[in-house]
Amino acid sequence: MTIEKPAKPSLEERIYNYVMNGRVVKSIIRSGYPNTPRNQMLMVATNVFLHLHPTRINRTHVKITHTFCLGGLSFFMFLGLTITGVLLMFYYVPSVERAYEDMQAIQSTVRFGFLMRNLHRWMAHSMVLLVFMHMMRVFYTGSYKPPREFNWVVGVLLLVLTLLLSFTGYLLPWDELAFWAITVGTQMVGSAPLFGEANRFILIGGYEVGANALIRFYTLHVIGLPLITTVFMAVHFWRIRRDGGLAKPL
Ligand code: HEM
Incomplete structure (x- = not known):
């Protein structure tokens, strides 16, 4: 068988x-x-x-009015800005000859270009506002007190980075508004005591705003500052967990 x-x-x-x-x-x-x-x-x-969230939280932290989710919304804006920013990079060349024209083309001929540019602009404005409001919320709930004082300092750095991202992005359209705003802004850097002039020279790569300033601001805006901000955000979120989650109401 x-x-x-x-x-x-x-x-x-x-x-x-x-x-x-x-x-x-x-x-x-x-x-x-x-x-x-x-x-x-x-x-x-x-x-x-x-796992970024704790497995247990205080009952009061579920209430929207405790944080108004302002920190979370700031982070959401950062993510949105990264996505729309990468899409804009496909059409924008940071050269004195092309920058302004590329911006016009994005607004008028690129499919969804108008939407992407405006989303990027509005999200940038919103992020500045939300980060500031988040800082005020943390202050008014006394959440900056020990053991969260270190995270407050990380937060201040995040605020400065947010403002720098906004400032460097302002030059990129290369129109009159951008040119003069950055001229005034960098002159303020130049008027600082001791290293003011040297810092201004390093920042704009010369004595006045031109091609060197544009490429420097562009590189800082799309690589340098977002990378540093990402690292500090990771530290910020990690720190919230290490400090035992959100501060309890007073
Ligand atoms: C890019 C900017 C920032 C992002 C994305 C961010 C994100 C967050 C998130 C998601 C939380 C959890 C609670 C919440 O949503 O409110 C938080 C908490 C906190 N943030 Fe921020 N933050 C930023 C800037 C700041 C600034 C400017 C400060 C202060 C100067 C700050 C200080 C703190 C502190 C101390 C906590 C703990 C609050 C508590 O325990 O109740 N952060 N942050």
Whole structure:
């Protein structure tokens, strides 16, 4: 009597079994269905995005009026600015000959260009406002007090970086407003005591705003400052967790 070998499962069957046996799902969701407090906490703690949040929070922190989500909204603006900024980079060349024309083209001929440019502008204005309002919220709830004083200092740096991002972006359209605003702004740097003039020279790459200033501001705006801001934001969020989550109401 001959015993027949069982037929080898096809590739489709193997993939189906693999998924249905739960190995793929289990490799992603390791904590089981989140229907118990333990599984819910594990789910948050083991997820790369959710682990930024604590697994337990004070009841008052769920109320929208505690933070008004101002810090979260500032971060949201930063993400939106990064996406719209990268899209604008496809059409904008930071040269004295092309910058203004490229801006006009983005506004008039590039598909969704008008929308992208205006989203970028409004989100930039909003971010400055939101960061400032977030700072006021932190101040009025006394959340800057120990052990959160270090995070307050990181926050101040984030505010300065936000303002610098806004300032460097202002020159890029290369129109009259941009040119004179940056001329006045950098002259203010120049009037600072001791190293003022030297700093102004380094900032604009010469004695007056021109091609060197444009390329310097562009590089700072699209690479230097966003990178530094990302690092400080990571420290800021990490610090919130290390300080035991948000400050409790007074
Ligand atoms: C790019 C700028 C900033 C971003 C994206 C940001 C983000 C956040 C987020 C998401 C939170 C959690 C609570 C909330 O949403 O309000 C937070 C908390 C905090 N932020 Fe900011 N922040 C920024 C700037 C600042 C500034 C300018 C300051 C102060 C000078 C600051 C100081 C703090 C402090 C002390 C906390 C802890 C508050 C508490 O425990 O209640 N942050 N930040």
